[in-house]
Amino acid sequence: MGSWFARSRSIPYLLKRNISFLHANSSCKTLPPYKSPHGFRERPAASILSFRRLESTLAGKQAQAVAYTDDEVDSDADGENQSIEFPGGRVGFTTQMEFISEATDKRVPCYRVLDDDGFPIAGTRFEQLDEETAVKMYKSMVSLQIMDTIFYEAQRQGRLSFYLTSTGEEAINIATAAALSPDDIILPQYREPGILLWRGFSIEEFASQCFGTKDGHGKGRQMPIHYGSKDLNFITVSSPIATQLPQAAGVAYSLKMDGKEACAVAFTGDGGTSEGDFHAAMNFAAVMEAPVLFICRNNGWAISTPVSEQFRSDGVVVKGQAYGIRSIRIDGNDALAVYSAIRAARMMVVREQKPVLVEALTYRVGHHSTSDDSTKYRSVSEIEQWKRTRNPMTRFRNWVQANGWWSDKEETELRGTLRQQVLKAIQIAEKTEKPSLGDLFSDVYDKLPSNLQEQEKSLRQTIKRHKQDFPADVPL
Amino acid sequence: MHRAAPRQRQEHNGEQAVPHRYTDGRVSTQRGGCSNSGSITEEGMHKSSPLNPTLKRSSPNGSTLSRFLFWELYREADMLGVLRREVACQGAHAWGLEQGLRVIASRALSSSAKAMTVRDALNSALDEEMSADPKVFVMGEEVGEYQGAYKITKGLLDKYGPERVLDAPITEAGFAGIGVGAAYYGLRPVIEFMTFNFSMQAIDHIINSAAKSNYMSSGQISVPIVFRGPDGAAAGVGAQHSQCYAAWFGACPGLKVLTPYSSEDARGLLKAAIRDPDPVVFLENELLYGESFPVSAEVLDSSFCLPIGKAKIEREGKDVTITAFSKMVGYALQAGDILAKEGISAEVINLRSIRPLDRAAINASVRKTNRLVTVEEGFPQHGVGAEICASVLEDSFEYLDAAVERISGADVPMPYAANLERMAVPQVEDIVRAAKRTCYRSTALAATA
Numbered sequence: 001m002g003s004w005f006a007r008s009r010s011i012p013y014l015l016k017r018n019i020s021f022l023h024a025n026s027s028c029k030t031l032p033p034y035k036s037p038h039g040f041r042e043r044p045a046a047s048i049l050s051f052r053r054l055e056s057t058l059a060g061k062q063a064q065a066v067a068y069t070d071d072e073v074d075s076d077a078d079g080e081n082q083s084i085e086f087p088g089g090r091v092g093f094t095t096q097m098e099f100i101s102e103a104t105d106k107r108v109p110c111y112r113v114l115d116d117d118g119f120p121i122a123g124t125r126f127e128q129l130d131e132e133t134a135v136k137m138y139k140s141m142v143s144l145q146i147m148d149t150i151f152y153e154a155q156r157q158g159r160l161s162f163y164l165t166s167t168g169e170e171a172i173n174i175a176t177a178a179a180l181s182p183d184d185i186i187l188p189q190y191r192e193p194g195i196l197l198w199r200g201f202s203i204e205e206f207a208s209q210c211f212g213t214k215d216g217h218g219k220g221r222q223m224p225i226h227y228g229s230k231d232l233n234f235i236t237v238s239s240p241i242a243t244q245l246p247q248a249a250g251v252a253y254s255l256k257m258d259g260k261e262a263c264a265v266a267f268t269g270d271g272g273t274s275e276g277d278f279h280a281a282m283n284f285a286a287v288m289e290a291p292v293l294f295i296c297r298n299n300g301w302a303i304s305t306p307v308s309e310q311f312r313s314d315g316v317v318v319k320g321q322a323y324g325i326r327s328i329r330i331d332g333n334d335a336l337a338v339y340s341a342i343r344a345a346r347m348m349v350v351r352e353q354k355p356v357l358v359e360a361l362t363y364r365v366g367h368h369s370t371s372d373d374s375t376k377y378r379s380v381s382e383i384e385q386w387k388r389t390r391n392p393m394t395r396f397r398n399w400v401q402a403n404g405w406w407s408d409k410e411e412t413e414l415r416g417t418l419r420q421q422v423l424k425a426i427q428i429a430e431k432t433e434k435p436s437l438g439d440l441f442s443d444v445y446d447k448l449p450s451n452l453q454e455q456e457k458s459l460r461q462t463i464k465r466h467k468q469d470f471p472a473d474v475p476l
Numbered sequence: 477m478h479r480a481a482p483r484q485r486q487e488h489n490g491e492q493a494v495p496h497r498y499t500d501g502r503v504s505t506q507r508g509g510c511s512n513s514g515s516i517t518e519e520g521m522h523k524s525s526p527l528n529p530t531l532k533r534s535s536p537n538g539s540t541l542s543r544f545l546f547w548e549l550y551r552e553a554d555m556l557g558v559l560r561r562e563v564a565c566q567g568a569h570a571w572g573l574e575q576g577l578r579v580i581a582s583r584a585l586s587s588s589a590k591a592m593t594v595r596d597a598l599n600s601a602l603d604e605e606m607s608a609d610p611k612v613f614v615m616g617e618e619v620g621e622y623q624g625a626y627k628i629t630k631g632l633l634d635k636y637g638p639e640r641v642l643d644a645p646i647t648e649a650g651f652a653g654i655g656v657g658a659a660y661y662g663l664r665p666v667i668e669f670m671t672f673n674f675s676m677q678a679i680d681h682i683i684n685s686a687a688k689s690n691y692m693s694s695g696q697i698s699v700p701i702v703f704r705g706p707d708g709a710a711a712g713v714g715a716q717h718s719q720c721y722a723a724w725f726g727a728c729p730g731l732k733v734l735t736p737y738s739s740e741d742a743r744g745l746l747k748a749a750i751r752d753p754d755p756v757v758f759l760e761n762e763l764l765y766g767e768s769f770p771v772s773a774e775v776l777d778s779s780f781c782l783p784i785g786k787a788k789i790e791r792e793g794k795d796v797t798i799t800a801f802s803k804m805v806g807y808a809l810q811a812g813d814i815l816a817k818e819g820i821s822a823e824v825i826n827l828r829s830i831r832p833l834d835r836a837a838i839n840a841s842v843r844k845t846n847r848l849v850t851v852e853e854g855f856p857q858h859g860v861g862a863e864i865c866a867s868v869l870e871d872s873f874e875y876l877d878a879a880v881e882r883i884s885g886a887d888v889p890m891p892y893a894a895n896l897e898r899m900a901v902p903q904v905e906d907i908v909r910a911a912k913r914t915c916y917r918s919t920a921l922a923a924t925a
Contacts, residue, residue, distance in 0.1 A: 185661070187657070217693075217694065217696075218692065218693065218694050219694040221691055221692050221694060222692050226692070228693050228696065228697070229696075230693075230696040230697065235660060235697065236689070236692060236693045236696075236697060238684065238685060238689075239684075240680050240684050240685075243653060243680060243681060243684065243685055244657075245653070246647075246649065246650045246651075246652075246653025246654050246656075246657065246681075247653045247654065247656050247657030247660065247681075247685065248657055249650075249653070249654045249657060250653065250654035250655055250656060250657025250658035250659075250660070250661070250665075251657040251658065251660060251661045252657075253654065253657075253658055254657070254658045254661035254662065254663045255661065257639060257663070264657075276647075276649050277649050277650070277653060279647075280647040280649050280650025280651075280653065281650065281653065281654075283645060283647065283650065284644070284645060284647065284650045284651070284654060287645060288642070288654075439694075442695070443690050443691045443693075443694055443695040444690070444691050444729050444730055445690070445730065445732070445754045446690070446698060446752075446753040446754050449785070449832050450785075450832070451832060451835075
């Protein structure tokens, strides 16, 4: 494929623990000397206590007194550099009582390749794309955008009951899909239909599911946008938030037991990281060494809850280290950054058989869903700014066109064709028959149980007797 | 009908009455050791036919010895006229050497049936299913190194290794979710909850993911998972460790819910659950783990399996039907003995399966006896008994000679103090009084008599 990270921005760099909580950035208050460990009063936030030398020597001696006899004791005069074997491993001592600050001045930086206008930033390293892949990626992003726009409109016109767009997150959708292998099993949240699109789910199939027709995946059992495809390794969207995370660890564990060269990829939003399942999944995946790639789409909003009310940590990336999981923060609106980072992350996951966390920063341009009007809780100007000036598609398009692989003319043509295709798919899906009566009862269990057989039989008899009362749109 | 006195074996309509030992030491006759499953019929018991001599060994050493000793036992048993049955032969029987030796050791017993605790029954079922299918794995808290919080998974870690017996961190939501994910992929997890009270922390995965996925994905994603663990009241463990969840899980389509009572139930139903492609909630009972039941050779066979959805008539009767599941079956049988002395012949049904509920068996029995008492440990509102009452009213209303009686736990969170706990859980006397009420034998009108 392409060149890889040429400079020292290699794995060791990625591993660098640049989250430095411990030191001098926070304000250091000097306090009056304290008398005993139990006598000190808690100070308000940003409290890094510093002892005077005298007290630290005293504390060090006390520490020496309680050290286990079978420890290697460094002959350091002030009692520093001792360590003790606790359950969980060897831990070094310190005589400085220092609290790890809850906030740092410097947030974890965000990996980015293209600047706001779509030009590669000087000195950046990324996985090079060939023309075919780049064009396919761009076309898929356009398809996703058009599909979202028209389906959303259809819902507004009353033709669909519900829809949920991925506007603003097209880069995450498509670049991730392009960077993974088709064997990787996806456990989506719900804002990742672009992955299905990339893998070959047709517009017609999307429409069939949304309209609940007999052709659709799901036999009309699920509400719209709850796509799934066993063939395309995309587990059906599940409504309860974050349940897919521990399930991904389970899928990954199964892949590991099978020895397959593939991983499980689980998506969540920023809101989903508040669920207990997120904690369980991260913890468990790390302990089990399950090859799962956790991708968090931090788009700033969980319906009306902004991230400032969702968590107080520096986003989601810092949580990785807390679980012993390697993590990275990337610019989710930069298709090349997403592509490169996901490629790298996937390789780590599969080769080292360990979980990795990727936080993709982005912005949810659209409303949460058709049941939401986000202008009620955020400013229209904020939305417009992201839509116009920080559009992931514009940035990528500029880069693709700069390479001479795309033109305005092709753009117009593509959009025209796609629009027609999507409109036609909706028209056909609207008129297609809904699933038949038998689909009400099948698939509850592997085999139709006797009580459901009886119910179906009794229902059909009733229908026969009262044909005129039976609705016309339910095929028998 | 003449009832056999305790401690006597007696030919009764051609069937063996096998002594059943209760935990308090009482012994009474009951039909034990044979099941309604497979090709065993009541008639089949009269035929004597040679057992299939092809024994497949599961351990490489000593098989010849066990085969020889097995035949020794068989001949001896036959001489006693005890072993007369046709065994379902599905290919070769697999006898563990250990089991072979245990059978031999029980030669001293006059009956051919050996005794097995429910704990051993579950352990052996897990062992055999894990041995037969490499996709089966066990996960839960303390199942590995600790050998299981109740020792149900004893020995499995040593035998199958840490990849198939996984000790989980304390996160029910986590390991239930992981199990569901593994089942999505195609493995067959057996997830153990330390008690089903803790399954509440994972209930979303059980209901919204495991139960509904096959339906929502139109058959593409099946979830062949088993959630098992002790359910219902133990002794002196308080409100958060004593609830019975049979009614809650039984309400949810997409799940199968099983409640074994005896060791035979435990073995047969757990094997059926593991082999089933649908998600199964397997509700055991902590106090039954140590209880010993006689098991026949057929039950000990590794291919033994009970059908899901079929209840078992533990005791035939003609005056009143008593339905029960799990530990209450033992109580119902005791009640049956007491009632028998007073001339009331009770038919005790061991439900075995809460979902699907064997409505046909229950209704057939009620149509015979015309009276019904439902017994359960759980809370009364929306309980299993409520469902049975509704079913009987719908299907057999004209056959009822008396109002249906529901015996259930008290409508309070389980208290801790022993005297209060006793009042909060059904006792044998409650069942006896209820049965008498349906027979219009009690003088007091109040249900609290």
